[in-house]
Each structure stands twice: as structure tokens, then as C-alpha cells.
Amino acid sequence: MKIQHYAAIAVFLMLFGLPLTAQADGLYVGASMGNASLDDNLDGLDIDDSTIAFRIVAGWRFNDYFALEGGYHNFGDFEQSIDALGNPVTAVLSADGFTLGAVGTFPLSERFALMGRAGMFFWDGNAEINNVSQATPEDTNPYFGAGLSFEVSNNLQLTGDWTRYDLEDTDSGVLSVGLQYQFR
Numbered sequence: 218m219k220i221q222h223y224a225a226i227a228v229f230l231m232l233f234g235l236p237l238t239a240q241a242d243g244l245y246v247g248a249s250m251g252n253a254s255l256d257d258n259l260d261g262l263d264i265d266d267s268t269i270a271f272r273i274v275a276g277w278r279f280n281d282y283f284a285l286e287g288g289y290h291n292f293g294d295f296e297q298s299i300d301a302l303g304n305p306v307t308a309v310l311s312a313d314g315f316t317l318g319a320v321g322t323f324p325l326s327e328r329f330a331l332m333g334r335a336g337m338f339f340w341d342g343n344a345e346i347n348n349v350s351q352a353t354p355e356d357t358n359p360y361f362g363a364g365l366s367f368e369v370s371n372n373l374q375l376t377g378d379w380t381r382y383d384l385e386d387t388d389s390g391v392l393s394v395g396l397q398y399q400f401r
Contacts, residue, residue, distance in 0.1 A: 249395025
């Protein structure tokens with residue numbers, strides 16, 4: 218069974234295995250979109266590209282300061298074209314997977330809060346050269362990030378954050394904005 222299947226089961230148990238009568242702020246869902254960047258040398262091939270990435274999350278907020286969260290993140294396709302002995306070569310790298318982690322929040326005012334997140338990223342990747350698959354890595358690596366949230370209403374928050382994902386020996390940063398809906 219792939220790592221993503223275990224992550225999906227863990228996210229399901231985390232979100233729906235918790236007692237719904239607990240004294241907590243409860244369930245939230247969210248989505249964000251942003252810019253993923255990759256600047257690395259992969260076996261002699263320099264990749265310096267950015268792409269549109271998106272994230273979908275669901276979590277359980279225990280109080281104003283702590284939540285557990287699971288989600289799905291897609292980095293899109295990083296593409297680099299090079300000239301190899303007079304022949305054009307296009308390399309495309311992609312990755313997506315599931316996250317499972319913790320979110321810490323520090324309220325700054327009634328509407329603004331700082332937030333930080335950290336956890337594990339269960340991912341699959343694909344590396345293609347001229348549309349021919351060269352590698353399909355699969356791994357589990359840490360991620361961490363920080364951001365700011367603004368409470369638009371009692372249930373809706375606007376978020377902005379930067380998150381760094383370690384993908385084997387490669388690091389990718391994602392700057393994103395999104396919305397979260399808190400069920401109260």
C-alpha cells in the first residue's frame with residue numbers, strides 16, 4: 218500500500234475519530250493557492266522555476282492556540298528547457314501528496330493572529346525528460362511554515378503563509394493565500 222493511502226487513513230481517523238462533543242473550537246476546512254518555487258541542481262540539471270500550487274486542508278482546532286491538520290498539496294509542474302548538444306531538452310518535475318501536522322496560533326488582536334505549522338509530507342513525484350518518465354520518487358519528509366490569519370467573520374478566516382517542503386534532497390517554498398471555514 219502506498220504511503221498516501223496510510224496518510225489518508227490517518228487524516229480520516231484524526232478528523233472523524235475525535236469526539237464531536239469535546240470542548241474545542243472544532244472542525245475547520247480550507248483551501249489556498251500560491252506560488253511554489255524550486256531552485257536546485259538535480260544530477261547536473263539546474264532547475265529554477267516557479268509554478269502555481271494549491272493546498273486543501275481539514276483540521277480540528279482544540280483551542281485558540283493549537284490544531285491538528287491534514288490535507289492534500291499539489292505543487293504543479295516545474296519545467297526547465299536546456300540545449301543539450303544542439304538538441305532542445307525539456308525536463309518536468311512534479312510532486313503532490315498528503316500532509317499531517319500541527320498548527321500553532323498566537324492571537325495578535327480580535328481579528329489577526331500569527332500562525333505556524335509543521336508536520337510530515339507523504340508525497341509522490343515524477344521526473345520526465347522530453348515527456349519520458351525518468352523517475353518516480355516517493356518519500357515522507359518534514360514541512361514547516363509561518364503566516365498570518367485575518368478573521369473576516371466568526372467562521373471565515375483569510376490566511377497568508379509561506380511553507381517550506383523538504384522533498385528528499387530538494388527544498389521547495391510555497392507562498393500562498395487562502396480561506397478557512399471554521400464550523401462553530
